Amino acid sequence: MIVPSAAAKTTKAKTDSAQAKGQNPTVKGKSKPGTPKPKSEGSQTPPNAASKASGLAQDLSMLGLEEDRVKRDDSPVPAMSMKQAELIEKIQKEEASQEKKGVSLVVVGHVDAGKSTLMGRMLYELGELSEKEKIANERGSQKVGKSSFAMAWGLDALGDERDRGVTIDIATSHFDTANRAFTLLDAPGHQDFIPNMISGASQADLALLVVDASPGEFEAGFDRGGQTREHALLVRALGVRELIVGVNKMDVVDWSQDRFEDIQDSMRPFLQAAGFAPEKTTFVPVAAMAGVNLANGDNARLRAWYTGPTLVDVLDKVEVPARPLELPLRYPISNVFKGQSAVSAGVGVSGRLCSGVVQVGERLRVVPGDETAVVRTIERDEETVPYASAGQNVNLYLAGIDPIHLSIGSVLCPLSDLVPLATRFTAQILVFDIAFPLIAGVPLELFHHSNNVPATLSKLISVISKGTTGSKQNPRVLQKGVHAEVEISLRAPTQSTSTRAPVIPLEPAHVNKEMGRILLRRGGETVAAGVVTSISA
Numbered sequence: 386m387i388v389p390s391a392a393a394k395t396t397k398a399k400t401d402s403a404q405a406k407g408q409n410p411t412v413k414g415k416s417k418p419g420t421p422k423p424k425s426e427g428s429q430t431p432p433n434a435a436s437k438a439s440g441l442a443q444d445l446s447m448l449g450l451e452e453d454r455v456k457r458d459d460s461p462v463p464a465m466s467m468k469q470a471e472l473i474e475k476i477q478k479e480e481a482s483q484e485k486k487g488v489s490l491v492v493v494g495h496v497d498a499g500k501s502t503l504m505g506r507m508l509y510e511l512g513e514l515s516e517k518e519k520i521a522n523e524r525g526s527q528k529v530g531k532s533s534f535a536m537a538w539g540l541d542a543l544g545d546e547r548d549r550g551v552t553i554d555i556a557t558s559h560f561d562t563a564n565r566a567f568t569l570l571d572a573p574g575h576q577d578f579i580p581n582m583i584s585g586a587s588q589a590d591l592a593l594l595v596v597d598a599s600p601g602e603f604e605a606g607f608d609r610g611g612q613t614r615e616h617a618l619l620v621r622a623l624g625v626r627e628l629i630v631g632v633n634k635m636d637v638v639d640w641s642q643d644r645f646e647d648i649q650d651s652m653r654p655f656l657q658a659a660g661f662a663p664e665k666t667t668f669v670p671v672a673a674m675a676g677v678n679l680a681n682g683d684n685a686r687l688r689a690w691y692t693g694p695t696l697v698d699v700l701d702k703v704e705v706p707a708r709p710l711e712l713p714l715r716y717p718i719s720n721v722f723k724g725q726s727a728v729s730a731g732v733g734v735s736g737r738l739c740s741g742v743v744q745v746g747e748r749l750r751v752v753p754g755d756e757t758a759v760v761r762t763i764e765r766d767e768e769t770v771p772y773a774s775a776g777q778n779v780n781l782y783l784a785g786i787d788p789i790h791l792s793i794g795s796v797l798c799p800l801s802d803l804v805p806l807a808t809r810f811t812a813q814i815l816v817f818d819i820a821f822p823l824i825a826g827v828p829l830e831l832f833h834h835s836n837n838v839p840a841t842l843s844k845l846i847s848v849i850s851k852g853t854t855g856s857k858q859n860p861r862v863l864q865k866g867v868h869a870e871v872e873i874s875l876r877a878p879t880q881s882t883s884t885r886a887p888v889i890p891l892e893p894a895h896v897n898k899e900m901g902r903i904l905l906r907r908g909g910e911t912v913a914a915g916v917v918t919s920i921s922a
């Protein structure tokens with residue numbers, strides 16, 4: 386939330402110094418969990434000593450943690466204050482009595498659909514962005530000749546993004562409606578940035594898909610090659626069940642009811658086929674730039690035919706998914722950074738708890754690897770809290786561990802319940818609308834939370850028919866649109882001298898839903914998505 390507080394001020398100071406160094410900072414009111422990867426992900430095999438030393442220096446400079454400045458934090462940490470079962474019970478009670486339920490929202494859509502403008506304007510209308518900040522943003526964007534980007538300015542806060550007028554990373558901030566507390570993830574629309582979007586969407590409960598109603602623009606985004614379809618498929622594949630489609634720039638089409646309905650009619654069958662239940666898909670006409678139908682629905686031209694809710698009304702009523710508190714903790718790391726304030730000194734990691742609970746003083750294992758760390762501080766919405774639970778996006782500050790042992794894509798879990806590692810596993814996948822069928826051995830990239838590793842389809846086990854014809858064993862190819870059971874093997878990166886395939890922490894979806902979702906990409910295009918069914922090796 387964009388509220389000045391002691392915690393917010395310290396994060397702001399960190400931002401400035403981080404920006405000066407060209408790092409990816411955590412900013413006031415939002416964090417930027419997309420820092421360059423600190424070391425090769427998923428690798429359990431240490432490289433040889435020489436490359437390890439130079440790799441270490443590189444890793445540290447990427448993190449802004451030059452060797453002489455790295456201080457492993459070994460000062461005493463308070464002991465855990467509660468037994469696990471007590472903590473779960475306490476959180477369950479708190480959740481039941483909570484006034485505002487927490488929901489993570491990812492904003493996706495074709496490039497220039499107006500995602501940042503929409504969120505910037507909505508935050509302003511909800512009172513999360515002050516008039517002063519709004520004016521500063523307007524001035525800033527006018528200076529670089531991009532006054533139309535004024536509203537987006539608040540979200541696209543990094544220098545690079547400001548210069549290019551394009552969102553290049555996932556930004557998180559917070560806002561509240563009457564009954565919900567949202568963590569907002571603003572995802573980039575550019576094709577090149579889809580891996581960042583995947584990382585953001587894998588942390589979301591709900592997606593807002595922004596489409597541009599302008600003539601030709603909706604079509605450009607929705608036809609093959611546009612990101613509207615791909616983003617919808619991706620968010621569904623990553624477990625998002627509820628979708629709001631913001632039909633934006635209604636001013637450009639003169640508030641046309643026909644245009645709004647045509648867009649709805651084109652998208653509904655596709656979204657339903659993608660797995661969004663019709664009652665979980667809401668279309669809302671908006672004009673982000675002028676702030677029409679975001680928090681305020683009194684535009685006469687629109688109200689001449691539209692009787693539905695505003696975007697904020699829809700957001701306020703979204704369903705809150707049940708949180709798997711009783712499963713073991715699974716916290717995939719989406720960023721590693723250095724805390725720079727008294728509250729948050731030491732090494733910090735950010736991410737979302739897929740399952741379980743965590744508390745200050747708890748010792749956790751970092752998988753892959755043999756290292757453990759103790760949770761010194763938990764930070765949530767810029768506030769220090771004693772514990773966190775499934776579904777929450779939090780920063781953890783860790784003691785007793787050297788930062789080189791923490792990688793994006795690693796998972797923190799309890800010592801007594803480690804997440805399994807896999808190099809080969811079976812999965813049920815849905816093949817997307819691809820130009821060429823998939824065959825065994827095809828080189829692919831596997832995405833699992835923030836991990837992104839080379840992989841291949843080592844076996845095509847069966848094509849699962851949705852009709853009555855049963856399944857076909859050992860198919861030679863997988864055509865677009867099919868459901869299939871496959872074996873996936875991770876491969877050593879081609880540029881790597883190691884011949885050993887990487888390992889990544891994952892779990893079958895029937896054990897832990899969020900830990901069992903995967904995406905497969907090839908040549909910059911998402912070719913399939915699915916769930917892990919079993920781990921083979």
Ligand SMILES: Nc1nc2c(ncn2[C@@H]2O[C@H](COP(=O)(O)OP(=O)(O)OP(=O)(O)O)[C@@H](O)[C@H]2O)c(=O)[nH]1
Pocket residue numbers: 494495496497498499500501502503533534535537550551552553572573574575633634635636637671672673674675
């Ligand atoms: N006419 C009109 N223009 C709008 C509206 N909303 C956004 N725009 C313009 O559309 C352009 C793109 O807006 P952004 O908010 O940067 O779009 P985005 O989807 O965040 O773009 P990326 O970050 O590049 O993915 C800007 O020039 C905005 O001013 C609207 O409601 N009406």
